[in-house]
Amino acid sequence: MSSRPKILVTSAAGKTGLPTTLQLLEKGYPVRAFVRRLDRRSQALERAGAEVFVGNQYALRDMQAAMQGIKRAYQCAPTAPNGLHFNAVFIAAAFEAGLEHVVTLSQWLSSRDHPSLFTREVYLSDMLIRARPDIGVTTVNVGWFADNYLMVLDMAAHLGLFAMPLGDGDVKTNAPPSSDDIASVVVAALCDPASHAGKTYRPTGPELMSPNEIATAMGKALGRRVRYRNISEKMMLKALKAHPPSNYSEAAVSQLKIYADEYRRGTFAVNAPTNDVRKIGGREPKTFETIVRETAAERADLRPSFARTLRALAGFMKLLATTPPDLPAIEAVKDFVQLNDPQFSQQDPDWQAIHQPDLDGSGEHLAGVSAKLQRVTA
Numbered sequence: 001m002s003s004r005p006k007i008l009v010t011s012a013a014g015k016t017g018l019p020t021t022l023q024l025l026e027k028g029y030p031v032r033a034f035v036r037r038l039d040r041r042s043q044a045l046e047r048a049g050a051e052v053f054v055g056n057q058y059a060l061r062d063m064q065a066a067m068q069g070i071k072r073a074y075q076c077a078p079t080a081p082n083g084l085h086f087n088a089v090f091i092a093a094a095f096e097a098g099l100e101h102v103v104t105l106s107q108w109l110s111s112r113d114h115p116s117l118f119t120r121e122v123y124l125s126d127m128l129i130r131a132r133p134d135i136g137v138t139t140v141n142v143g144w145f146a147d148n149y150l151m152v153l154d155m156a157a158h159l160g161l162f163a164m165p166l167g168d169g170d171v172k173t174n175a176p177p178s179s180d181d182i183a184s185v186v187v188a189a190l191c192d193p194a195s196h197a198g199k200t201y202r203p204t205g206p207e208l209m210s211p212n213e214i215a216t217a218m219g220k221a222l223g224r225r226v227r228y229r230n231i232s233e234k235m236m237l238k239a240l241k242a243h244p245p246s247n248y249s250e251a252a253v254s255q256l257k258i259y260a261d262e263y264r265r266g267t268f269a270v271n272a273p274t275n276d277v278r279k280i281g282g283r284e285p286k287t288f289e290t291i292v293r294e295t296a297a298e299r300a301d302l303r304p305s306f307a308r309t310l311r312a313l314a315g316f317m318k319l320l321a322t323t324p325p326d327l328p329a330i331e332a333v334k335d336f337v338q339l340n341d342p343q344f345s346q347q348d349p350d351w352q353a354i355h356q357p358d359l360d361g362s363g364e365h366l367a368g369v370s371a372k373l374q375r376v377t378a
């Protein structure tokens, strides 16, 4: 029997939860993997040695059961409405179970008055989990995942087009991190709470890239020319409505529009890239080209064929014929809490203060902010 403590991983079938579980198992930690359903992903986790727990992360009863015998956990709230509810359930159960260390997946953008309701809920959740001094907390504060570009890889592979509303093609606006590299930082903190409690890390990819460079990297990995096209937000919304990504609800789509705005404002480029994957995760961060190569190797549907090109063209025509979703109406129906005077991250002096360069990669520069948040919630 392992002498290492069992670790709970929430959203364990998700982008960061899955590699977090696998990397913990590789290091010899027993893992309880919280998944929503039994499928090939949960089977893969079980085969790798995880104890699979099926439940609903909105349900306090399920989270209480999942935390039995647990002292350390990775909290990853799905990108879904009621993120605050996900986190409140987790926090209530964590307090009750007497967890000693929690690693939370936060957002690069996390700020008090952000226009995105999801982001404000992340900010509040970060405050709430820090309210109990007996729980050590490590915050992993991630920007625009490399995975987001993979949503449009199909069009790149079959039509040579990388279309997103990311602004000027030549401006270097993001250093995209792979999900594996984000997980490496989460895992380091889970394995060594004493060294990482109270710290905030911002894993990024190895280099800042412009949208044109993203397109070029896609092209090299896919073996064809890919060109970037800066589309309008309206076009992005039409695409998301015509071809909804499986894991994003309409409410989540309304937030993507705001995140694309932050992208064009250069917020993800502030002090990026960081050295956190090397220093904390202990590995060389993957280049974007490598990430696309790995994805292409796993997806036979990205290989060129006449039929797939025709299908991609038909998908493009469908997109053009789709009316964009009415986001204000969606937000009204879902009772989104609105602010009178929202502020993007870079307009918030507190956000600016915690996004100063972390010259030694220690996360120490953020300790004062964590303390401030603890005082506010005390």
Ligand SMILES: NC(=O)c1ccc[n+]([C@@H]2O[C@H](COP(=O)([O-])OP(=O)(O)OC[C@H]3O[C@@H](n4cnc5c(N)ncnc54)[C@H](OP(=O)(O)O)[C@@H]3O)[C@@H](O)[C@H]2O)c1
Binding pocket: 011, 012, 013, 014, 015, 016, 017, 034, 035, 036, 037, 055, 056, 057, 058, 076, 077, 078, 079, 080, 105, 106, 107, 108, 122, 142, 143, 144, 145, 148, 247
């Ligand atoms: N994408 C970005 O660029 C970005 C940037 C910064 C921060 N983030 C943060 O990343 C987080 C999401 O992390 P991720 O991308 O690793 O997760 P993810 O891939 O979205 O995975 C979420 C997992 O949770 C499961 N799930 C959804 N609702 C559930 C419920 N009610 N009960 C139990 N399980 C449920 C989903 O199950 P199924 O797969 O079965 O549906 C999925 O496996 C969000 O909090 C977001 O704020 C994302």
